[in-house]
Amino acid sequence: EDAFQKEDNTYNDIRFEEACILYNLGAMYSRLGANESRRTHDSIKNACTYFRCAAACYEKVRDQYTTYTSDLTPDLLTCQVHILLAQAHEAVLEKSLLDQRAPSVNAHVAMQISEYYQMALLNLMKPGINSIVSKRFREWRVYLTYKLSYYFALTYYCCGLIAEENKKHGQSVCYYEAAVERLKEAWKNAEKISSDKTNIFKDAHMFTNDVIMGKYKVAKRDNDSVYFEKVPTLSSLPAIQGAIVAKSQPFDCHDAEVCGQDIFQKLVPLDAHLAASEYSEEKAKLLREIIELTENKNRELETFMLCLQLNRVPLNNEYLRLPRELLDCCAAVTARPNMTKELVSAMQRMFI
Known part of the structure; x- marks a missing residue:
């Protein structure tokens, strides 16, 4: 006025x-x-x-x-x-x-x-x-x-x-x-x-x-x-x-x-705000670079997997089943809990 x-x-x-x-x-x-x-x-x-x-x-x-x-x-x-x-x-x-x-x-x-x-x-x-x-x-x-x-x-x-x-x-x-x-x-x-x-x-x-x-x-x-x-x-x-x-x-x-005393002394200075803003921008920039690199590697992996043509490999249950002979051996080993000690004793006798 x-x-x-x-x-x-x-x-x-x-x-x-x-x-x-x-x-x-x-x-x-x-x-x-x-x-x-x-x-x-x-x-x-x-x-x-x-x-x-x-x-x-x-x-x-x-x-x-x-x-x-x-x-x-x-x-x-x-x-x-x-x-x-x-x-x-x-x-x-x-x-x-x-x-x-x-x-x-x-x-x-x-x-x-x-x-x-x-x-x-x-x-x-x-x-x-x-x-x-x-x-x-x-x-x-x-x-x-x-x-x-x-x-x-x-x-x-x-x-x-x-x-x-x-x-x-x-x-x-x-x-x-x-x-x-x-x-x-x-x-x-x-x-x-x-x-x-x-x-x-x-x-x-x-x-x-x-x-x-x-x-x-x-x-x-x-x-x-x-x-x-x-x-x-x-x-x-x-x-x-x-x-x-x-x-x-x-x-x-x-x-x-x-x-007198600065009434705004407890406020964050403008320089600090500018520095924080610059830090946030640099952080976001670095994060964007990492995300972009990760996406590129994912695309490379996907391309490599397609080149392997793994979709042609038969993955039915019969193909994945173990041979019968191997299963019988495993059962025999399981039935003899002292087999390891017996094997060690037998080997020691062989070298006496």
Whole structure:
């Protein structure tokens, strides 16, 4: 069944079954990643791993299988891969923030998340994708736009921290201001969908907004009253490059650690079936040769017996009867049970 159109599809192709299994594995891994609470380091690590595995599944379906159904469209799969990799990087960024890593590290990771969401949004907007995802299209577009702006805001916030550490107060004001504007833009897009769905990230958004707004106000006040540095335009500042720190994690479906114990291990392997079939054929072939040889010999024997003309030999009872003299001798021998001993004694006397 198609994941979006809910239409049944049937193909007489085992690779279609493989593609469906991989797609479902990707969906399962993404669900496992989404179900992680990410409140502990282990949970964050698990979420990242799940999202990477899910991305690998969709990449394999996209690169190695035919587009059997609309949900296997390469552009749509690419969109999903970028979303999953962005979520994996989100987990990395959360771990980095918990570990209090340097703002320069966080800035590159946050920028990479923004780039992934931007690429996902571009693939979502390609012709034909709207008709595939149908009702989900608007919701997906809003979510991606929100995430894109949100992580741009985090990127600028981290850049502001870097500028502040380097005593570049004018730049820090510029970055903080850009972060505030990005957050406003993000929430403006989020309000386009129902309030119950925006509540999912409302708390995180409000917390981030309070932190960035607080930093912006302090930086602007200090610069206006103490440092008096010129605030540059955002376009004049060096661009931040994203850093890929979590790639898709492919796996070998034949690895026992991945797929578990073979459920068909007690079945006779196909090679054994083929060998048994070959043995049976050779056995039948040999048996046919022996039967054929036996029949040939039987025919030869029958021909030989006919050549002897045994049917002309008289086989009546008179011909088979023993002579009378022989019968009398046999009777005499039978009547004398000690004849053998007497014969031996007589012969011994002859040689004395």
